[in-house]
Amino acid sequence: MPAPTILLPHDPFSERRTDPHYSAEARLVRGLGGDTALVDHDALLAGRAVHAVRLVPAGLGPVWYRGWMLPVEAYAAFGRALADRGCQLLTTPAGYAAAHELPGWYRTFEGATPDSVWLPAGSGSVTLGALEQAAGQLGGSGPAIVKDFVKSRKHEWEEACFIPELADLPAVARVVRRFVELQGEFLAGGVVLRRFHAFAGATEPGGGARVAEARVWWMDGEPVLTGPHPDTPGVLPEPDLAAVRPLVRALGCRFVTTDLALRADGGGWMVVEVGDGQVSDLPRGTEVSALFASLIAA
Numbered sequence: 001m002p003a004p005t006i007l008l009p010h011d012p013f014s015e016r017r018t019d020p021h022y023s024a025e026a027r028l029v030r031g032l033g034g035d036t037a038l039v040d041h042d043a044l045l046a047g048r049a050v051h052a053v054r055l056v057p058a059g060l061g062p063v064w065y066r067g068w069m070l071p072v073e074a075y076a077a078f079g080r081a082l083a084d085r086g087c088q089l090l091t092t093p094a095g096y097a098a099a100h101e102l103p104g105w106y107r108t109f110e111g112a113t114p115d116s117v118w119l120p121a122g123s124g125s126v127t128l129g130a131l132e133q134a135a136g137q138l139g140g141s142g143p144a145i146v147k148d149f150v151k152s153r154k155h156e157w158e159e160a161c162f163i164p165e166l167a168d169l170p171a172v173a174r175v176v177r178r179f180v181e182l183q184g185e186f187l188a189g190g191v192v193l194r195r196f197h198a199f200a201g202a203t204e205p206g207g208g209a210r211v212a213e214a215r216v217w218w219m220d221g222e223p224v225l226t227g228p229h230p231d232t233p234g235v236l237p238e239p240d241l242a243a244v245r246p247l248v249r250a251l252g253c254r255f256v257t258t259d260l261a262l263r264a265d266g267g268g269w270m271v272v273e274v275g276d277g278q279v280s281d282l283p284r285g286t287e288v289s290a291l292f293a294s295l296i297a298a
């Protein structure tokens with residue numbers, strides 16, 4: 001089988017150039033002897049997958065994507081449009097959904113990740129009754145956080161992320177509804193409530209977003225790169241991966257990331273979130289050749 005080609009988004013202003021956010025990755029791949037091709041991210045988001053892959057040479061065979069996050073439906077359409085050109089995404093649409101959206105990976109990581117429940121986020125579905133039931137499933141009291149199937153609004157921590165007390169239903173509703181409002185049309189899937197844990201590095205619950213996480217990149221169940229989380233590029237924790245490795249293997253996706261944080265109460269490392277490796281951001285200033293070498297050797 002030929003070596004996989006790495007597909008990257010093109011510059012929104014020039015379809016001949018790599019998006020500046022990914023140009024260092026493109027250079028790295030080519031420096032390692034790998035091939036790259038460009039795709040149109042805006043067209044993928046707009047539901048125009050066939051147009052989006054017009055610059056991908058036909059018959060490339062296996063491909064990985066490295067680019068901005070895509071909704072699962074857009075990724076599925078991307079895969080079909082590529083297949084029509086004789087190119088196979090090495091992460092299937094089902095695999096992408098499993099790693100990218102919390103309900104896809106949660107059961108596999110249950111116990112190693114904060115307890116979580118989710119509800120649909122359609123207009124009017126975040127009722128007090130639904131929130132009470134969800135809070136009850138998390139034990140009914142104590143702090144929590146809200147996010148959607150993919151992202152939180154951690155930069156609006158007090159207003160739209162952190163829930164100080166699940167038993168205070170009006171306050172739960174205020175934070176969750178503000179989250180839904182701010183996500184707007186970009187809300188992915190539904191609303192997730194997760195039990196809050198104090199992680200090492202945080203000074204207080206409100207400091208959760210300053211936790212120093214480790215982002216571990218896995219290829220075929222092996223850790224190929226452990227780096228800082230992109231939000232804290234200067235802090236490199238050294239997580240113990242013994243408990244996480246079998247869970248990543250059980251998930252069965254070839255290329256994923258896990259963000260790990262150390263519980264402040266001595267409970268060990270927890271998986272804060274799982275991600276598809278194709279759309280996880282790399283920390284600045286970390287040596288990532290090994291990661292790309294394993295991608296083009298896959």
Ligand SMILES: Nc1ncnc2c1ncn2[C@@H]1O[C@H](COP(=O)(O)OP(=O)(O)O)[C@@H](O)[C@H]1O
Pocket residue numbers: 114145147150151152153154194195196197198199208209210211213259272273
């Ligand atoms: N259950 C939790 N307990 C404590 N802190 C959390 C919890 N979930 C998330 N956080 C904090 O909020 C941040 C954002 O949450 P995360 O699930 O990683 O969403 P995002 O996709 O927006 O990065 C995390 O980096 C972590 O610092």
Ligand SMILES: [Mg+2]
Pocket residue numbers: 259273
């Ligand atoms: Mg995160």
